[in-house]
Amino acid sequence: MSRNKVAIVTGASRGIGRVLALRLAKLRYDLVLTSRSLAELESLQEECRRLGQDALALQSDVSDENSVRGMFAQSLEHYGKIDLLVNNAGLGIFNSVLETSLADWERVLKVNLTGPFICAKAAFEHMRQRNAGTIINISSAAGLKAYAGQAAYTASKHGLQGLSKVMAEEGRQYNIRVHAICPGGVATEMLAKSRPDLLGDQLIQPEDVADMMEYLLALPPRVSVDVLHLRRFNSATF
Secondary structure (H helix, E strand, C coil), rough: CCCEEEEECCCCCCHHHHHHHHHHHCCCEEEEHHHHEEEHHHHHHHHHHHHCCEEEEEEECCCCCCHHHHHHHHHHHHCCCCCCCEEEECCCCCCCCCCCCCHHHHHHHHHHHHHHHHHHHHHHHHHHHHHHHEEEEECCCHHHHCCCCCCHHHHHHHHHHHHHHHHHHHHHHHHHEEEEEEEECCHHHHHHHHCCCCCCCHHCCCHHHHHHHHHHHCCCCCCCCEEEEEEECCCCCC
16 A cells, blocks of 8 residues: 555646646655546656656546546555545536537536546545545536536536535545635636637636645645635636
8 A cells, every 4th residue: 555645636637637636746645647648648647756756647538437437446456545536627618508519518517527426436435434535626617607608518517516515515424525626717728719818827827726726635634625716816706
C-alpha cells in the first residue's frame, strides 16, 4: 500500500485536470491519471514522476461503468487505497434549448452527470470500508446560475450540484467529505469555443481552481465547505 495519499483525477490530460494533477503531485499525492487520451496522459505521468511522485496513467471513459470499475480495480491493485477522487472530466456542447439535439443532450449529461455518479459510487464503496475519503466535484458557475445558449451544459451542472449535496449527506456517516468547486470562465479550450468574447486577462486560470482544491484539502476535520463559487471579478454576482 502506498505510504502517500492517493488521488484519482478524471479528465486529467488537459486544461483544469492537468493543472489539478500537477498540484496534487506537488502536495505529495501519488496519482491515478485518467482520460480518454492515453498519449496526453503519459506526458503528464512523466511530469508527475519528475516531481517525485508515482503516477499511473489509465485510459478510461467515465460514462462507461465497466470502464470505470476496471480503472478503480487497477488503481487499488497498484496502490491499495484511494484517498481522493477529483471528478473533473467534462463535456461542453453549447446550444439553446431549441437548437440542442437529443443526442447532444444525452452526450453532455452522460459525461457531466452520469460520469461523476459512476465514479463517486465506485469511490464510496472503497472509502466507506476505510471510513475515510474525499471527493471533489469540479462543477461550474453554470451549476448555480442559468446561461442562455447552454441548455444541456447548465442542466448537467445543476444536476451535479444536487448529486454533490446527496453525496455529502450520505458520506458523512462514513467520514467521506464531499465538496463542489464552481468556477466561472476558466482559460481553457472549452471556454475559448463557448465564450470567445471574453478576454484572456479577465479569465480565471486553472491554477486558481487548483488553489481552491488545495484550500479544501487543508481544512481541519472539524469543518467543511460544501460549495466554492469562484467567479471572474468582472462577472455578475448573485
